[in-house]
Amino acid sequence: MRFVLALWAIAVVAQTPPPPLIVSPEVHADRTVTFRFRDPNAKEVSLSREGATRAPMTRDDTGVWSITTAALEPDYYGYNFVADGVSLVDPSNTVVKPNLRGLSNMVHVPGPASLPWEGADVPHGEVHRHFYHSAMIGDDRDYYVYTPPGYDSKSKRRYPVLYLFHGFSDDASAWTAVGRANVILDNLIAQKKAKPMLIVMPLGYGVPDVVKPGSAGLGDPATRDRNYNLFRDALFTEVMPQVEKMYRASKDRNQRAIAGLSMGGAESLYIGLNALDKFSYVGSFSAGGSVDTATMFNRLDSKFNPLIHSLWIACGTDDRLIDPNRKFREFLTSRGVKFVPIETPGAHVWMVWRRNLAEFAPLLF
C-alpha cells in the first residue's frame, strides 16, 4: 500500500493567508531599501520610518505603492505604511516590533560583524521568560532574564546584574526583540569588552492602564508617581527576590546596575538614585516621562558621589528630549553630582538605544 498522506498546499491554505506576491522590504547591495505595498484604491500611501520624516510612496499601474530610500547606515529600522491616514503593518514582512500601542515592522540593513547588534558566530546566552502574578500591581505579568554564555546555575559565584527597562508602549520583550540586548551582550562578552552578566528585563508599568489605547498616559502627575512607585515596589519586592532565588544573581550593590530608555530611563534615574544601597551604576538613555526633579531627586547631593561607580546620562542629539536631558544634567551639576554626559547622533529611536547599551555595558562591574 502506498499513498501520499497530504498535499502540502492544503494545510498551508487552511492555516495562513496566501504567500505574499510582493517583496518588501528589499534591501539592495548599496544599502538602499525598497518598500512595496499593494493598495489599489488608496489615495495616499506613505512610509513612516523610525528616525526619518514621513515619505510619500508612488503608485504604479497595478496598485502597488513603492519607495526606495537613500543608502541607510547598517542597522535595524522600524517602519509602518500609512494608507489614507491608517498606520499598517507591511503584509510582506513578518518581522514585527512588539508594542502595546501599535505594531510596526523592522527591516535589517546588514553591516560588518564589528557592529554590536549583528549576529555573529560567538557563544550565545539564553533568554528566559518568567510569568507571575504581581500582588503589588494586581495583574499577571512577565519578565525576561538574559543569562550569558556558559552561565552555570550550580556556580558558587554570583553574577553581576543589569536591570534594564523598556520605554513607554513597549512590553517586556522589547530589549531582546527590538533592542537585541542578548546579541549585543553575546558579542561584547566574546570580545571581552563586557563581563558576563545577567540582564533582567521586567514589564515597566506600575499602573498598567497607562498604556491602554486611549489612556492619557503619564500626563497626570499623580498617575505618573503611582506608576513609578508601584513599578519600583514590584521590582524590589517581587522581581528581584525571585531572580535572586532562581539565578546566581548578585545582591551586592557593587554588582548591580540599573538602566533604561525613555520612560525606563526616568525609572532608572528615579529608582536608582534613590536606592544607592541597592545599585552603584545608573544609566539613562533618552530619559522621558514627566520627571519632576524637585520632588523626585530632592535628596541628591555631592555626598552620594562616592557611592556611584557610574551615572551615565545619554540622549540623541536630534531627540526632542535633548533639552530636558541637558537641563537635568544642569540640575545634577547644581547639586554637585558627578555624571558622564553622552550625546549620540540620532533621535528618539532604537538605533540610539542599541548603541547606548553597547557603550554602557562595557563600563559595568
Added chain:
Amino acid sequence: MRFVLALWAIAVVAQTPPPPLIVSPEVHADRTVTFRFRDPNAKEVSLSREGATRAPMTRDDTGVWSITTAALEPDYYGYNFVADGVSLVDPSNTVVKPNLRGLSNMVHVPGPASLPWEGADVPHGEVHRHFYHSAMIGDDRDYYVYTPPGYDSKSKRRYPVLYLFHGFSDDASAWTAVGRANVILDNLIAQKKAKPMLIVMPLGYGVPDVVKPGSAGLGDPATRDRNYNLFRDALFTEVMPQVEKMYRASKDRNQRAIAGLSMGGAESLYIGLNALDKFSYVGSFSAGGSVDTATMFNRLDSKFNPLIHSLWIACGTDDRLIDPNRKFREFLTSRGVKFVPIETPGAHVWMVWRRNLAEFAPLLF
C-alpha cells in the same frame, strides 16, 4: 530648581504610531465579537477568521468597515482583514501570531477557568529561548524549552520530555505564543492531570528555504525528504544533546514523547516511529506534509506494539486532512500497529491543536 523633564506625549509620538482611535476587536459579554477597520477608499473588506468562512464587512459613512460575529465558543482565534485582496493585520490589535509566511492577529474570547488554555492563578513554569548555529543545517536558529513550575536544575532526578513540533509556516515560538503550551501544562500540572515535564520546541525545518515566500514548500519529494531528514538529524545530534546537557532531561525512551501539528505531526510520526529506541509516545495532530507511507514507514509492523506506550493520531473532523489521516490509520491497521484514533470537531486550526495537547499531555509518562 524645579522643572518637568519631559512631557510624556513627546516621547510617545516619536516612538510609535498614534494610538488607534478604533476599538477592534471588541469582545462582547454575549461572546459575539465586533471587528473594525478604517479604510475609507477600499472597495471590499472582509474578515478572514481561523476556522470560519471569509465574511464581508460593511462600510459606514466614516470609512470604517465592521462586522459582528455570532457568539463564539471561548477560545483564541486567529484573523486577518482582507482589503481589496490584500491580507492585513488589524492595526488596532497588537496581539499577533508569529508566522514566517504571513502575520495574523489573535482575539481571545474568554471562558471559564476550566478551559486548559485560560490563564489561572496556579504556579507557572518558564519558557527559555536558546540560540545556536546548526552545523547540520547551516543556519543560526533557536529552540524553546518549557520548564514546569518548581523545576529544579540541581535535582538528581531527570524530568520526562515532550518534543513538540510546530506546523509549516510557524516559527519555533508557535507552540507557546499561539498554542499556549506553557499555560496548558501549568494548568494540567496544577490539577495533577499531567506530570511535571519539560517541553522542547525546536524550529521544525531541515531545509529552511521551504518556508521562504514564493517557495514551492514541500511539494517536491526530494526536498520533502531532505527537510524531514535534516530536521531529524539536527534534533538528534544538536538539540537533544544540548537539552540533555543543560537540563535535567531524561534520556530514557520511556520518559520521552514526540508530537506535533500538521507538518510537525508528519515529523513526529516519521521520526518517532522510526526511532522507537528513543521515544515511546508518539502524537500526531492533523498530520500533513506529503507523507509517503511506503518509503517512510516501511519497517512498521506489529512487533513494534510492545515498544509504543501510546500512538495517538488526531485530526479535526472538518480538516481537509481528515481523509488522508483516516487512510494513514488504515495503513497502520493493515500493518497490525495499534494506535488511538482521535477525531476532534474543527478544521485545520489552533483551536483543535490546543485541545489535542490538553488531551495528549495527560497520557504521558
